[in-house]
Amino acid sequence: MRAGSPRMLREINDRAAIEVLLREGPLTRAELELAIGLSKPATAQLITRLEQDNLVIKAGVRGGGRGPRAQLWAANGSLAFVAAVDLTPHLADFVVADVAGIVLAEYRTPLPVHEGADVVGTFGEALEHVARQAGLTRTQLAHVVIGAQGAFDPRTGLLSSAPHIPGWLGFDVPQRLSDDLGVDVLIENDVNLVAVEEMSVGQAQDVDDFVMVWLSEGVGGAVVIGRRLLRGATGGGGEIDWMRVPDPATVDTGDVWPEAGARFGNLVDSPALCRLAAAHGVEAETAWDAVAKTEPDHPFRHDLARRVAGGIANLVAVADPQLVLLCGDTSRAGGENLAALVQEKLHDLVLPRTPVGCASVQGNAVRAGALQSALATAREDVFGVVTPTLLGSRRPAVGEPLGKNPEALPNTRSAPSPTE
Template sequence: MEDWQINQAPRERQRAVSGSAKARASDSPPRHLRQLVEVLIDSGALQRPALAKRVGVSKQTVSELLSVLEQRGLVQVAGPLNGLPGRSSLSYALRPDAALALGFDIGGTKIAAALVDLRGAVLAETVVPTAVGGLDQLVGQVVDLAETLARSAGVQRFRVQACAVGVPAAVNPATGILNLAANLPGLEAVDLHARLTKALNCPVSIENDVNLALLGEVASGSGQGKRDIAFVALGTGVGAGLMVNGRLLRGANGGAGEIAYLPLPDHRTTARSLAQGHFETIVGEAGIREAFARRGGAADVSVRAIFDLATAGDTRALQTIDELAGHVALGIVSLIALVDPELVVLGGSVGARPELIERVQAELAARFERPVPIVASNTGARAGLAGALEMARRQLMADLFGEE
């Protein structure tokens, strides 16, 4: 299993607070069980001889492994494929809905949530406004969403055995405590992990939302096959997820990648702006609108409209985007100098704009001697949720069937 797929320290903590997880930890899955399940996920119904060949074990071992899965209700006998009687003629298929996983991408204004089966197939998905009012309201909303998704999918919620939650905050990797959570009022320094684990009655992982967006890109987006990669999200706010040698880089307090606080020189640089996240004040949506207004543009125009004006040839809009690209390139140079990624993915409502990426590439070539590919996210606004679902499903697979 890749290092990024499971946050090991939180998993140990999850097992300490969850009785069912504790039981699974003490009853480690048999060897080759995970391989057998992966084969069933990829290939559908197969007979014992074919399974033995794919896994590289004897038919007797396959029979023993299938027996374990049958006892847990995780496989079903699909019947003889050739019409002949006998155990060897029986085919076996995974019951992908026997165990399920939840993913949540919690933002300051909305929550995206989905339910997936063992294969990663989405059974139900929804987006709702984020509840305001603090910890109790948010936990209650997450539980309600879990119930709603289970009903929509026509499954019992007790089948949910893993959950991953993305939040716009730094998450302490040892304690699960949130910090730098300005977009989630009332959640700074609270133990959201413990509350959700108890409320959902299953192991829960909590991760920074941009880190999860990075995982989504590595799993099914522009970053597939990469082990050293940076994901930079540019929109209302700014953040980055970093992967080094296949391992998600979190830092001592979960704050690795918080590029909003980069102290880039600018006419607006003050001690106050640095403390509040200076880089974000320049390249976030509010900073882009301010830069456009400074050039004589309308103060109430949206960032989308500014890009549209630039496409139409408006000089003020073009100058604004050129300036933005220079600032973004400086931020990316800082990341490259520190972690040396083989690829940079730009995402978010602003970052994924092709006209910005083209300019950033040109600025980067002028500022850094070694070219680093910069590409747009192809998971879009769903990147954080995709990463949460992948993390939750991987956690589920590891708990049920062992590590890869």
């Protein structure tokens, strides 16, 4: 197609309008006109065209003022439906939404994760339950994204570094789930999904390169370079738990570390930090309790910051990110004070003056990130709208139609994307 042709310009404008409606929600014609910079007649023609293609629908009216009420337009959310799941050893947290991002149902339930359990069958039953709550069947879900505590190898479909969910190990997880449940399933590391959510609505919206460190019961990380998650050759990108680092603590915790150094995860997971707190005279059952019990300048917090900075220094020295974000229960308990302490100790170890902050996303950020990922894939399939910061996006070819046949979505597995 010749560059600048009317058809190409229409496609560009149509995609721009859909992107605005997905991001902002229902808008009037005048608001949409202002957002995409078209004339009044061109915007009216665009809306008519998108309505005829069933890509936008009327969404009520906006009142106010003395004049007539203005018609609202919205992206047609009924063209596809997605599900997202935060899978932990204790609980599985499900959500179902339409392609416009409207949440239709939520469901939390414990699922068996022990070795030998029918993890696929019980997961399918839970997925069917939440789909029914949303007024759907399971096979009407176009995409399902699961966040799990472990590393996922895209070459084999295997989870690793996940001894806490042994029933999910040893088989091609997305392939088995997709085949047995009749839906398109992707599984992703939980901290990677937190990074996705932070890129979408949090502190990293305008950041190209950043590192995220999860401090809670265990330890995890995510590395984003050029707005893309760094997965690595085997899916282990960001698995900082196994890094070998020296222990810089100023007190004796009774731990004996190998000559090569301690595992970073063994220094900053909750049990290790409870021992560190006890060595400072602070008794606590969890790391976040220990942080909450101490004042901002307590020696325990300084030793905690030294340990965290020792691991982060390795990432900063290699990736030179614009930002480091701390997340998880321990980080949340310490807040900006802990982030500032980590930044101070980090700057003693590396040349870059990388700022350290706290992740801003509230609630279940793993599930939220999984939902963002599922929506990104569905929106590309339905609307041709690419969200390059999220998982599973594929850049459409020039001239590719804006919408695809939604009836073909539920049982269609998309080709691997460049991000995978």
